[in-house]
Each structure stands twice: as structure tokens, then as C-alpha cells.
Amino acid sequence: MTKHQNNKEQVILAAAKEEFLDKGYDGARTTSIARNAGVTHAMLHYYFKTKEQLFERIFHETMGMLVEGILEVFTQTEKPFKQRMAEALDIHFEAIRQNPRLPLFMIREVASRPERFAVIKNIISTFAGNVLFTMQKDIDQAVSIGEISPIDATTLLLDMISLNVFPFIVKPVYEAATGLNLNDDSNFWDLRKKENIELIMRRLTPSQA
Amino acid sequence: MTKHQNNKEQVILAAAKEEFLDKGYDGARTTSIARNAGVTHAMLHYYFKTKEQLFERIFHETMGMLVEGILEVFTQTEKPFKQRMAEALDIHFEAIRQNPRLPLFMIREVASRPERFAVIKNIISTFAGNVLFTMQKDIDQAVSIGEISPIDATTLLLDMISLNVFPFIVKPVYEAATGLNLNDDSNFWDLRKKENIELIMRRLTPSQA
DNA sequence: TCGTTTGTTAACAAAATTGTTAATAAATTT
DNA sequence: AAATTTATTAACAATTTTGTTAACAAACGA
Numbered sequence: 001m002t003k004h005q006n007n008k009e010q011v012i013l014a015a016a017k018e019e020f021l022d023k024g025y026d027g028a029r030t031t032s033i034a035r036n037a038g039v040t041h042a043m044l045h046y047y048f049k050t051k052e053q054l055f056e057r058i059f060h061e062t063m064g065m066l067v068e069g070i071l072e073v074f075t076q077t078e079k080p081f082k083q084r085m086a087e088a089l090d091i092h093f094e095a096i097r098q099n100p101r102l103p104l105f106m107i108r109e110v111a112s113r114p115e116r117f118a119v120i121k122n123i124i125s126t127f128a129g130n131v132l133f134t135m136q137k138d139i140d141q142a143v144s145i146g147e148i149s150p151i152d153a154t155t156l157l158l159d160m161i162s163l164n165v166f167p168f169i170v171k172p173v174y175e176a177a178t179g180l181n182l183n184d185d186s187n188f189w190d191l192r193k194k195e196n197i198e199l200i201m202r203r204l205t206p207s208q209a
Numbered sequence: 210m211t212k213h214q215n216n217k218e219q220v221i222l223a224a225a226k227e228e229f230l231d232k233g234y235d236g237a238r239t240t241s242i243a244r245n246a247g248v249t250h251a252m253l254h255y256y257f258k259t260k261e262q263l264f265e266r267i268f269h270e271t272m273g274m275l276v277e278g279i280l281e282v283f284t285q286t287e288k289p290f291k292q293r294m295a296e297a298l299d300i301h302f303e304a305i306r307q308n309p310r311l312p313l314f315m316i317r318e319v320a321s322r323p324e325r326f327a328v329i330k331n332i333i334s335t336f337a338g339n340v341l342f343t344m345q346k347d348i349d350q351a352v353s354i355g356e357i358s359p360i361d362a363t364t365l366l367l368d369m370i371s372l373n374v375f376p377f378i379v380k381p382v383y384e385a386a387t388g389l390n391l392n393d394d395s396n397f398w399d400l401r402k403k404e405n406i407e408l409i410m411r412r413l414t415p416s417q418a
Numbered sequence: 419t420c421g422t423t424t425g426t427t428a429a430c431a432a433a434a435t436t437g438t439t440a441a442t443a444a445a446t447t448t
Numbered sequence: 449a450a451a452t453t454t455a456t457t458a459a460c461a462a463t464t465t466t467g468t469t470a471a472c473a474a475a476c477g478a
Contacts, residue, residue: 008425026235027321030466040427045467047425108317110382112232117385124386155404162375167367169378173319176326177333195364202411217455239436249457254437256455 009047012037013057020058021101024108028055059109063120066102067127081142082204085160086197093164093193100168100183107169132157148204159203163196218256221246222266225253229267230310233317237264268318272329275311276336290351291413294369295406302373302402309377309392316378341366357413368412372405 015037019028030051034041048054079087096103110117136153143150167189171182182188224246228237239260243250257263288296305312319326345362352359376398380391391397 023321024233024235024317026233029464031464041466042427042468043425049467051466104316104320107313107378107382108233108320110385111313111317112236114381114385117382121386121388128386155400158376158401159372159404159408161379162371163368166371166375166378169316169375170370172323173316173326176319176323177330177337179330191364192367195368199368199408199412202414202416203408205411207411208417238434240434250436251438251457252455258437260436 008037008039008043012039012044012047012054016054017058017062020055021062021105024105024112025051025055026112030054059116060120062102062105065099066106067123081138081147082201084138085156085200085204089160089164089197089200090193092160093196096164096168097189100171103165104169104172146206149206151204156200156203160196160200163199164193167192217246217248217252221248221253221256221263225263226267226271229264230271230314233314233321234260234264235321239263268325269329271311271314274308275315276329276332290347290356291410293347294365294409294413298369298373298406298409299402301369302405305373305377306398309380312374313378313381355415358415360412365409365412369405369409372408373402376401 012033015033016028018036019033022028028051030044031041033054034044037044044054048057132153135157139148139151139153139156142148174180175182221242225237225242227245228242231237237260239253240250242263243253246253253263257266341362344366348357348360348362348365351357383389384391
């Protein structure tokens with residue numbers, strides 16, 4: 001009736017993303033994806049030869065978003081170091097808040113099939129190298145003028161990521177245990193962000209001599 | 210030749226634990242478990258009717274360890290609050306260090322099949338209720354004598370757990386990205402524990418007025 | 419408009435995976 | 449030692465899941 005729209009490809013991609021994010025590669029079913037997309041499962045093989053290839057597509061897009069998000073965070077201006085870290089935490093936290101299932105997805109897939117990660121390995125490592133290098137430089141400078149107390153860049157980065165990411169990772173457990181739905185509780189997440197910033201600020205503030 | 214040992218059941222359990230911890234329920238294969246245990250896969254069904262039942266067994270033991278571990282942490286004596294939290298962090302961290310794959314295992318399984326969690330839901334929630342209640346009491350007391358700055362018990366608990374648990378959860382990603390093996394790097398983990406304690410201590414210390 | 423490419427379907431095939439059964443051996447009980 | 453219970457194996461069955469194919473329809477380019 002209407003003209004051919006190849007939007008079925010997009011519909012499949014959307015359904016696949018849902019399925020993979022929810023259940024992981026091993027738990028995902030191509031038939032289930034097709035059903036949720038409203039197409040026969042042959043279509044899925046027509047557009048994306050195999051389950052593996054469909055997954056690769058999702059995985060890469062997903063990882064792309066994640067890396068971009070983090071990159072943005074650390075291309076900051078020339079404000080005081082502490083303020084920049086506070087802003088970085090804020091941006092990073094909000095980025096995850098908009099894609100809360102992404103971190104667990106990535107971690108789960110890497111844990112059960114580390115080889116798959118090899119593809120993007122060098123992207124990540126050079127990226128991390130750069131970020132850590134400039135970060136350490138900025139830290140040393142801020143330390144030298146007495147703005148903050150000394151800390152390794154890697155240590156600080158892991159502090160920040162742990163605090164920002166873990167609550168989203170543990171969310172399913174929390175929700176399962178309490179029966180509450182944290183998605184509806186914007187107050188909880190606002191407070192959490194505030195607390196993370198508070199923690200890092202206190203960590204950076206020089207101890208009174 | 211030798212007499213019947215029903216240790217095959219144990220061998221299967223051990224192999225199953227490995228498999229489930231590594232690959233999760235969906236990724237685990239009963240044939241693979243049997244192979245690694247050195248038995249025919251019919252044995253697996255003989256001892257544990259189904260894959261599901263075998264998993265339940267592992268899941269419960271695992272959860273048991275996790276809950277016990279956390280319980281121990283918070284049955285502390287009558288030292289100053291800050292010192293008790295430092296010790297709790299230490300004990301908690303070491304407990305995870307000895308079972309580093311356990312947190313990701315639990316989170317992954319709950320995320321992909323929340324129903325499964327229902328069984329232990331009330332255990333967790335009453336337990337959490339108790340811990341949080343006494344913790345909040347202790348906090349209020351410590352605040353009243355000026356030992357620490359005010360904080361919600363739930364907030365503090367999530368701070369502590371985030372910092373202690375996340376590094377172990379992200380370990381596979383870190384290792385995949387760097388090619389390094391963090392298990393061999395006891396120095397890394399010692400420093401991490403120290404940093405977590407440092408962070409929480411600074412968070413608790415009253416700000417200079 | 420005719421031929422070609424692209425999209426779509428239903429039915430089928432292959433493989434993997436879980437679970438069962440019947441026969442047998444080994445241990446245990448009496 | 450005979451009877452009985454428990455353990456073990458190999459072969460098989462059922463189901464699920466991924467992937468294929470052949471036939472058909474719709475769009476498109478010449």
C-alpha cells in the first residue's frame with residue numbers, strides 16, 4: 001500500500017537493542033527480537049546475516065556513546081581544578097542517567113566474552129592514556145598552588161567512575177529487593193549526584209595542616 | 210576399584226560454580242559443566258534434576274556467602290564511629306577480594322531474571338532494615354558529639370559499597386582494555402582499599418567551621 | 419512498461435542443548 | 449551371598465534456536 005520504507009531495519013535495531021540490553025547476548029533470542037519488532041525472524045537474517053552481527057552493531061553503537069560521553073566530560077575549560085571535577089562528575093552522571101542500562105550491559109558482555117572487547121581495546125587504552133596524562137598534569141599544577149591535596153589521576157578517575165556508575169549497576173538488585181522503582185525517583189538520583197560531588201570535593205580539599 | 214565416593218556431586222558443583230560465575234546462567238552449558246567435571250552429562254541430571262535446580266543451589270550458596278560477609282562487617286564493638294567504619298570497609302573489601310567474581314555474578318543474574326531474586330527478597334530487606342537502623346542511630350550519636358558530619362545511613366552505605374565493589378566489577382573491562390592481570394597486582398588492591406578508607410574518612414570528618 | 423533489484427513470507431533444515439530412559443555396574447543391607 | 453538401593457553410562461528424544469531457501473511481492477530504473 002504505502003511505499004517501501006526500509007524502516008524495518010530500524011525497528012529491528014531498536015528491538016534488538018532492548019533485548020540485548022535487557023538480557024545480554026546469551027539471554028537474547030532472535031525470535032523474540034523479531035516478534036517485538038513485528039517482523040518475521042527471517043527479516044532479521046535478511047538485514048543482519050547473523051545474531052552475532054546484529055549484536056556487534058548494537059555493541060559498537062553502545063560503546064561509541066559511552067566513549068563519546070566520557071570524552072566530552074574531560075574536554076573542559078580553564079576553571080579551577082576542583083570546579084572542573086565537580087562539573088565533570090555532573091555531566092558524567094547525567095550521561096549515565098540517560099542510559100542507565102549501558103554500563104551493566106558493557107561490563108556483562110566483556111566479562112563473559114573478553115575477546116569481543118579486543119576490537120575496541122586500543123581505542124579505549126589510547127583514550128584513557130590521554131585523559132590520564134592531561135589529568136595528572138592538571139592535578140600536579142593544582143597541588144603546587146595548594147588548591148588540592150595530592151592524588152594519582154588513575155586513583156581519582158576510578159573514585160569518580162565508581163561513585164557515579166555503581167548505583168546504576170546495582171539498581172536492579174535494589175529494585176528487586178525493595179520492590180520500588182528508582183526510575184520514578186528523581187529525588188534519589190539528584191541526591192546521589194550531590195553526594196558523589198561532595199565526596200570527591202572533600203577528597204580533593206587539602207587537609208588542614 | 211576404589212569404593213563409591215559420592216564426591217562426583219561435589220566435583221559437579223565445583224565445575225558448575227565456575228561455569229555459572231564465568232558465563233552466567235544463560236551462557237552456561239550443562240554439557241560444558243559435565244565435561245569440566247569429568248562426568249557424563251547424565252550424571253548432572255541424576256544429581257540435580259535440571260540446569261535450573263543446579264543453578265539455584267549455586268545461587269543460594271553464593272548469596273549466602275555474600276549476606277554473611279556483609280553481616281559480619283556491621284557487628285562491630287564500641288569503638289569510635291569513624292574507626293568502626295574504617296574497619297568495616299577493610300573487612301568488606303577483603304571479603305570481596307577473596308570472591309571477586311561474586312558481585313558481578315549476583316548483579317548480572319538479578320538484572321536478567323529479577324523473579325529469581327524474589328526468594329531471598331525478604332531476607333535482604335529485613336537485614337538491610339536492621340543494619341540501616343542501627344547505623345543511623347550510631348551516626349546520630351557520633352554527630353551529636355561532633356565526631357562526624359551529618360549523613361544519611363543509606364547514603365553512607367551506598368558510598369561504601371560503591372567504592373569497595375565497583376573496582377571488582379569493572380575488573381574484566383580493565384583487564385580486557387589493558388591486557389594486564391589485576392589478580393597478580395596485590396599492590397593495586399592494597400592501594401584501592403586505602404583510598405576507599407581515605408575517601409570515607411574525609412567524608413565523615415566534620416568540615417572546619 | 420519490462421526487467422531488475424530489493425523486501426517479505428512461510429516453510430524448512432541444522433545444530434545445539436536440555437532432559438530421559440533402559441541397561442548395567444557397583445556398593446550396601448540383611 | 450542375595451536382594452536392594454545407589455551410581456553410572458550410552459544412546460536417544462524433545463525442544464529450542466539459529467540460519468536457509470525458494471517463491472512471491474513491491475518498488476525502481478531504464
